Amino acid sequence: MAYDSDNIFAKILRSEIPAGTVFENDHVLAFRDIAPKAPVHLLIIPKGAYTDFADFSARASDAEIVAFNRAVGEIATRHKLDETGYRLIANIREDGCQEVPHYHVHLLGGENLGSPFKN
Template structure:
């Protein structure tokens, strides 16, 4: 397996070198909006410790990322009036992974509404900002 690359896009977001619409952050994890969302509110949850994917992450860090993903999912249900949540996590190129820093996709869903194809359309910054604010507000009510 290839070694973790500290110059991947999510590591740069963690270091503040690239912007992101952050919805949650603590000393162990960061949650931010996907700039090419498959549905409004599509959020990525990542560990702060370097981990390429599920194959090399510390089990405690993986469990913590899952805990934060669950909090984000609960907030999305409230913030978007969602009917359900899709959670996805990909590993290595053959498994569909594109960015090689472990990340969990948490996507609010509505009955009868299909997700957009992956990486199909960049969202408008104002739409991302509004979605991020909705999730942050809902997190305060949990």
């Protein structure tokens, strides 16, 4: 999958599209999902042009990887999700139903989310 610099997250990073930003640092941006699936549903993205987890883990600098992981924890704590629990989801490529070709994780919480593996 090639990186598409016109994807919606790239446009958000360039401030071409507004986002409900909840966190930002040199390497990471987090904002509210426009179609939330839980009381708290945030998208967390690296500011670099990475298509998915494999791309990010292979090409991102150590500083970017550490900043991203620490940001996820800090965001969860700021939203008090670390007290009761939360879910992180990364959809990867076609079979994983990735809709935007920019690496991102969904942070969901604020209620009991149920088991994702129940039939």
